[in-house]
């Protein structure tokens with residue numbers, strides 16, 4: 245049995261969980277929806293099961309419940325990797341440690357240091373540490389616009405589009421570019437997504453990023469400048485909007501394979 249934690253943001257018109265469930269059913273895999281709101285992980289009755297997390301509410305209760313479940317079950321993505329990706333600073337640290345190109349980034353509480361970082365770069369991007377869908381991201385060009393700390397600040401990389409690469413089981417399987425007039429090209433912010441081929445440099449940097457955070461599958465966000473691609477973040481509960489690759493089918497096959505390995 246594959247136990248599925250549905251994405252909280254699913255809607256009838258945009259149902260990521262439903263798309264994968266359809267593929268699992270098509271492949272005759274047994275699955276059921278697991279509601280983290282009604283289980284007690286200390287008394288869940290789940291052991292040696294595969295739990296697939298399509299999405300998660302970013303709150304302590306859901307993270308803790310999944311972590312406890314992962315003691316006796318295989319959770320994909322692992323709660324640790326979801327937590328790592330939820331933190332932009334932890335993701336930055338792992339990218340740096342693995343020598344993966346990412347814009348210059350700083351995380352600090354000292355306003356003097358934040359002002360210095362801004363002066364050095366002229367233009368920086370402020371991001372909430374646990375942000376998603378572009379929420380709360382803003383361009384900062386004047387010290388007075390820094391707002392309250394602590395600050396996760398990144399040098400501004402001039403661009404007119406970004407890229408999202410879907411990596412599954414260590415392999416880049418799909419990519420889109422997102423274009424918009426504004427700073428953020430996220431589809432939730434009005435960006436238009438179009439499928440693009442995966443070039444070799446894109447493949448290498450996306451696969452290295454997934455490996456750096458140690459995750460089964462993810463969406464790697466990239467920008468491109470004169471020197472090539474640079475990684476913004478790794479999404480641990482990614483959408484696959486506008487991908488040409490059959491992501492739900494690939495994900496279902498991946499989960500079925502992991503389940504089979506558990507039984508072997």
Ligand SMILES: Nc1ncnc2c1ncn2[C@@H]1O[C@H](COP(=O)(O)OP(=O)(O)OP(=O)(O)O)[C@@H](O)[C@H]1O
Pocket residue numbers: 347369371375376377378379381398399400401402403405406427428429430465467476477479
């Ligand atoms: N350093 C940067 N320079 C220029 N633009 C940036 C930079 N960082 C982010 N952006 C723009 O803002 C968008 C959102 O940034 P990012 O992907 O880091 O966070 P997020 O959108 O909140 O996360 P998620 O992809 O999970 O929704 C990027 O896709 C890009 O368009």
Ligand SMILES: [Mg+2]
Pocket residue numbers: 377378430465476477
């Ligand atoms: Mg992003």
